[in-house]
Amino acid sequence: MPFAAITYDIKAGYEKEIGEIFGGFRRVGSPVVKSEGEETTRILATAVFIRDATMVRVIEYEGDLQDVARFMASQPGVQEVERKLAPYLTRPRDTGTPEGFIATFNRSLLTCLTQISARDAS
Structure with a gap:
């Protein structure tokens, strides 16, 4: 399964406050992503990492990935987290509209250099 990672430029020293934001995250009801009524994608897992002025969501x-x-x-929980993170960002993220969110998501993507999983071994 592929992984994607997106970065957030944050103010250092606010790990506790940002942790509390993600601690109250409202999960989506289903990991299934549909396009035109058909399942196209599944979100299997997410994780958030933070150190100093960098946060990464995997x-x-x-x-x-564009379906993701x-x-x-469109998820209320994601929109809520983005709003709550705004005061802790060093670089604003235009995530208030679906178009702005998608553009910001794509700009924030890290390039995957390698990916190895035991699940891929035969």
């Missing part, structure tokens, strides 16, 4: 998924971005853009 997403494990199967399917299409569109799905996340």
Whole structure:
């Protein structure tokens, strides 16, 4: 399964406050992403890492990454986290609209250099 990682430029020293924001995250009801009524993608897992002025959200998924971005853009819990993170960002993120969220998501993507999983071994 592929992984994606997106970065956030944050103010250092606010790990506790940011941890509390993610501690109250409202999960989506289903990991299934649909396009035109058909399942196209699944979000398998997410994790958030933080150190100093960098935060990274890692997403494990199967399917299409742009479907993941569109799905996340429409989720109330994701929108709530983005709003709550705003005071802790050193660089604002335009995530108030689906189009802005998707553009920000794509700009924030890290390039995956390698990915190895025991699940891929035969």
